[in-house]
Amino acid sequence: MENGRIKGVKYDFHSPPTSYLEGIISRGDRRLGQVILKAWQRGARFDGWGEYFKLDHYLLALEEARLDPEFYVSRRRGLDEVFPWDIIDTGVTSEFLKAERERAYQALPTLDCREEGCQDCGICSGLGVDLQVKGGC
Numbered sequence: 001m002e003n004g005r006i007k008g009v010k011y012d013f014h015s016p017p018t019s020y021l022e023g024i025i026s027r028g029d030r031r032l033g034q035v036i037l038k039a040w041q042r043g044a045r046f047d048g049w050g051e052y053f054k055l056d057h058y059l060l061a062l063e064e065a066r067l068d069p070e071f072y073v074s075r076r077r078g079l080d081e082v083f084p085w086d087i088i089d090t091g092v093t094s095e096f097l098k099a100e101r102e103r104a105y106q107a108l109p110t111l112d113c114r115e116e117g118c119q120d121c122g123i124c125s126g127l128g129v130d131l132q133v134k135g136g137c
C-alpha cells in the first residue's frame with residue numbers, strides 16, 4: 001500500500017450526506033412523497049450536483065412531516081418485513097436470501113453454480129431459465 005492506494009484495487013465512494021439521503025429514499029415508504037415535495041418547496045434542486053445538494057432541505061421536510069430519518073436508515077429490520085423493492089421479482093427466493101444472510105454473518109462463501117453446481121437460489125425455476133450447470137439444476 002502506498003499513499004492509501006492498493007495496487008490493483010480501485011475504490012469509489014459517495015459523500016456521506018448523499019448516501020444518507022439515498023438510504024432514506026431507497027428504504028422509504030409512501031409517506032416520503034410529501035417529504036420530497038416539501039424539500040422541493042424548500043429549494044431542493046439538482047441534487048445530483050454536489051454544489052446544489054443540501055441535506056437540510058430533506059431533514060427539515062422530514063421534521064415537518066414528523067418522520068424520523070433513522071426509522072428508514074438505521075432501524076434493524078425484521079426478516080419478514082415488506083421492503084419497497086419486494087414488488088420486483090428477481091427470481092431469487094427470500095429463503096435463499098435469508099440463508100445467504102446467515103452465511104455472510106459466518107463469513108461463508110457461496111459457491112458459483114456454474115462451477116460447483118446448483119445452489120438452489122430459485123432463479124432457474126422461478127424465471128423458467130435452464131442454466132447448464134455442473135450436475136444440473
Ligand code: SF4
Binds near residue numbers: 117119120121
Ligand atoms: S443453477 Fe439456477 S437455480 Fe441453481 S443456483 Fe444457479 S441460477 Fe440459481
